[in-house]
Amino acid sequence: xxxxxxxxxxxxxxxxHFGPYGGRFVSExxxxxxxxxxxxxxxxxxxxxxxxxxxxxxxxxxxxxSPLYFAKSWTEKLGxxxxxxxxxxxxxxxxxxxxxTIGQALLAKRLGKKRxxxxxxxxxxxxxxxxxxxxxxxxxxxxxxxxxxQRQALNVYRMKLLGAEVVxxxxxxxxxxxxxxxxxxxxxxxxxxxxxxxGTVAGPHPYPAMVRDFQAIIGREAREQILKQAxxxxxxxxxxxxxxxxxxGLFYPFLNDTDVKxxxxxxxxxxxxxxxxxxxxxxxxxxxxxGNRTYLMEDPNGQIIETHSIxxxxxxxxxxxxxxxxxxxxxxxxxxxDDKEALAGFHDLSRIEGILPALESSHALAYVxxxxxxxxxxxxxxxxxxxxxxxxxxxxxxxxxxxx
Amino acid sequence: xxxxxIKFKSLxxxxxxxxxxxxxxxxxxxxxxxxxxxxxxxAGADIIELGVPFSDPMADGPVIQKASERALVHGISLHDxxxxxxxxxxxxxxxxxxxxxxxxxxxxxxxxxxxxxxGTAGVDGVLxxxxxxxxxxEFVAELAKYELDPIFLIAPTTTDARIKKLCSAASxxxxxxxxxGVTGAATLDAGAVADxxxxxxxxxxxxxxxxxxxxxxxxxxxxxxxxxxxxxxxxLVNQADLNQDNPEAVSPAICTILTDxxxxxxxxxx
Numbered sequence: 259x260x261x262x263x264x265x266x267x268x269x270x271x272x273x274x275h276f277g278p279y280g281g282r283f284v285s286e287x288x289x290x291x292x293x294x295x296x297x298x299x300x301x302x303x304x305x306x307x308x309x310x311x312x313x314x315x316x317x318x319x320x321x322x323x324s325p326l327y328f329a330k331s332w333t334e335k336l337g338x339x340x341x342x343x344x345x346x347x348x349x350x351x352x353x354x355x356x357x358x359t360i361g362q363a364l365l366a367k368r369l370g371k372k373r374x375x376x377x378x379x380x381x382x383x384x385x386x387x388x389x390x391x392x393x394x395x396x397x398x399x400x401x402x403x404x405x406x407x408q409r410q411a412l413n414v415y416r417m418k419l420l421g422a423e424v425v426x427x428x429x430x431x432x433x434x435x436x437x438x439x440x441x442x443x444x445x446x447x448x449x450x451x452x453x454x455x456x457g458t459v460a461g462p463h464p465y466p467a468m469v470r471d472f473q474a475i476i477g478r479e480a481r482e483q484i485l486k487q488a489x490x491x492x493x494x495x496x497x498x499x500x501x502x503x504x505x506x507g508l509f510y511p512f513l514n515d516t517d518v519k520x521x522x523x524x525x526x527x528x529x530x531x532x533x534x535x536x537x538x539x540x541x542x543x544x545x546x547x548x549g550n551r552t553y554l555m556e557d558p559n560g561q562i563i564e565t566h567s568i569x570x571x572x573x574x575x576x577x578x579x580x581x582x583x584x585x586x587x588x589x590x591x592x593x594x595x596d597d598k599e600a601l602a603g604f605h606d607l608s609r610i611e612g613i614l615p616a617l618e619s620s621h622a623l624a625y626v627x628x629x630x631x632x633x634x635x636x637x638x639x640x641x642x643x644x645x646x647x648x649x650x651x652x653x654x655x656x657x658x659x660x661x662x
Numbered sequence: 663x664x665x666x667x668i669k670f671k672s673l674x675x676x677x678x679x680x681x682x683x684x685x686x687x688x689x690x691x692x693x694x695x696x697x698x699x700x701x702x703x704x705a706g707a708d709i710i711e712l713g714v715p716f717s718d719p720m721a722d723g724p725v726i727q728k729a730s731e732r733a734l735v736h737g738i739s740l741h742d743x744x745x746x747x748x749x750x751x752x753x754x755x756x757x758x759x760x761x762x763x764x765x766x767x768x769x770x771x772x773x774x775x776x777x778x779x780x781g782t783a784g785v786d787g788v789l790x791x792x793x794x795x796x797x798x799x800e801f802v803a804e805l806a807k808y809e810l811d812p813i814f815l816i817a818p819t820t821t822d823a824r825i826k827k828l829c830s831a832a833s834x835x836x837x838x839x840x841x842x843g844v845t846g847a848a849t850l851d852a853g854a855v856a857d858x859x860x861x862x863x864x865x866x867x868x869x870x871x872x873x874x875x876x877x878x879x880x881x882x883x884x885x886x887x888x889x890x891x892x893x894x895x896x897x898l899v900n901q902a903d904l905n906q907d908n909p910e911a912v913s914p915a916i917c918t919i920l921t922d923x924x925x926x927x928x929x930x931x932x
Contacts, residue, residue: 273796281797282794282797284792285720285792285839286794286815286817286828287818288819289817289824290817290819290824291819429731435718442720443844447844447847450819450842545766545769545770546764546765548718549792551769558770559767560766560767561716561734561766561767562717
């Protein structure tokens with residue numbers, strides 16, 4: 259890295275700011291708990307004993323490293339750049355979410371907290387949280403929008419099998435943002451005993467930095483694997499962005515490799531022009547919600563508006579503050595893929611590579627189908643296959659008018 | 663001297679405690695709010711806390727969440743809230759009005775524009791639940807230009823060092839949240855409140871208001887015995903919920919409760 263080149267890996271500052279974004283915008287009752295968590299996290303992330311335990315669990319419980327798979331058939335079909343899939347779908351519980359819940363559960367254990375709460379949209383983070391809570395013998399309460407409970411019945415039952423209590427949230431739009439509100443309310447009420455495992459790189463400092471650090475294993479592995487398999491760095495990275503934890507996990511270790519182009523793919527829902535989407539970076543404004551300043555979907559009076567995406571995991575009006583900063587400084591390009599394009603991406607990967615991807619990840623795949631043909635055959639794209647698609651089979655079937 | 667200072671000075675001279683009712687602006691309909699503010703003053707309110715509706719009221723329990731939702735159905739915005747305060751000021755230039763809400767509507771309006779419009783409308787203080795002083799210096803500076811008091815919350819979990827920081831950032835009065843939880847959730851523990859009052863008063867001469875968990879005349883009197891002001895919210899807002907199909911009944915129902923609490927607080931005057 260030359261001296262003139264910016265360092266994209268030195269964020270946030272000590273108060274959790276990524277440029278104007280991030281920070282700590284929470285009610286006073288939570289400040290002491292957040293300060294306690296920050297201190298514990300800053301010690302743990304430098305503590306060899308903690309890191310060894312984390313690595314051990316990632317290897318033996320999650321099954322890391324996840325493969326970096328060269329999608330030969332799909333590459334040939336698209337006729338452009340070589341496409342590698344980072345197979346987070348092969349992790350225990352079927353998505354990248356478990357990397358973070360293991361890290362946070364280990365912190366909860368250090369802090370002596372025996373009660374875990376979480377919010378969930380698609381249910382993947384809820385399942386990953388219920389899983390680690392079961393393993394550590396902790397009580398687990400998962401808040402989930404009543405609307406999402408309908409859409410993701412399978413994951414709701416999985417959480418219950420794992421011993422978690424799933425609390426339906428009916429306030430507001432009854433989706434992920436409202437589940438987050440309700441989890442915050444629980445945390446304020448039970449702050450002495452409770453650890454809140456946030457599932458994405460949003461929320462008050464230290465969550466955006468902490469979740470990123472737990473997810474950065476994705477990019478560290480991918481970087482090492484591509485150097486070994488292809489002998490060089492990739493030309494482009496692609497990942498879907500809801501809150502943005504799988505994306506930042508892949509992107510972060512490559513941020514200072516400025517020859518690597520990076521694309522974050524938001525959910526365009528019915529299309530950006532319809533207003534029915536979940537793409538705050540592409541079509542939103544900066545604001546403050548859920549403890550941090552970031553891009554939001556909001557009306558001219560600052561009220562948060564309802565979002566739409568076929569993928570429950572991307573159906574969120576905000577985005578992690580580091581993404582907001584990476585957009586403004588121009589290091590990452592944020593684009594959007596609509597529901598139909600995502601479904602096409604889902605079917606492509608299923609039929610061509612024999613892999614059912616999550617609808618969230620299908621947004622990234624759909625962007626690759628546009629990007630790869632514009633690139634040369636000796637160029638390389640790594641796309642994060644952040645989760646598997648079993649949970650979405652009902653949604654995909656419904657989109658084709660099929661009922662079981 | 664600000665309206666808030668004048669109010670507390672006169673209360674201290676007579677030994678009375680301030681009664682601060684909270685209602686959400688525009689709940690259940692916009693036409694209710696200004697007459698309700700006047701009625702509450704007649705029923706013994708000293709300061710009015712006017713809630714600015716927000717789509718994601720994370721610190722509020724179900725009662726005040728629903729109030730926000732009712733007001734937002736009618737599209738109540740900060741502009742409407744300023745208009746209400748301005749109309750209230752036409753007949754009442756003494757009772758302080760404190761806006762209580764969340765940061766995002768203010769962010770979107772812009773701090774400078776918000777402060778100017780609030781000041782011009784006749785607002786006296788602003789309590790922003792999700793803006794701790796660490797993030798609030800720019801906002802506080804804008805408020806100061808229009809002599810608006812920034813009101814900060816102190817919680818049961820607030821450390822001594824933070825109490826000091828919060829007291830030095832605040833003006834007008836400080837607001838102690840008496841329970842860990844959301845608005846309207848639990849009943850406070852009067853003994854614990856008294857202990858915290860002692861800790862807070864080590865750091866400030868400002869009046870201390872106590873809210874969250876005051877449900878009736880008895881809990882108000884318990885708090886009034888140790889605090890300078892008593893904030894009552896959910897129990898009042900619940901009347902707007904019960905009478906949402908008959909908005910004329912909202913004000914009388916709220917004022918009946920306020921009158922009771924006022925009498926209980928006045929019994930404390932020696």
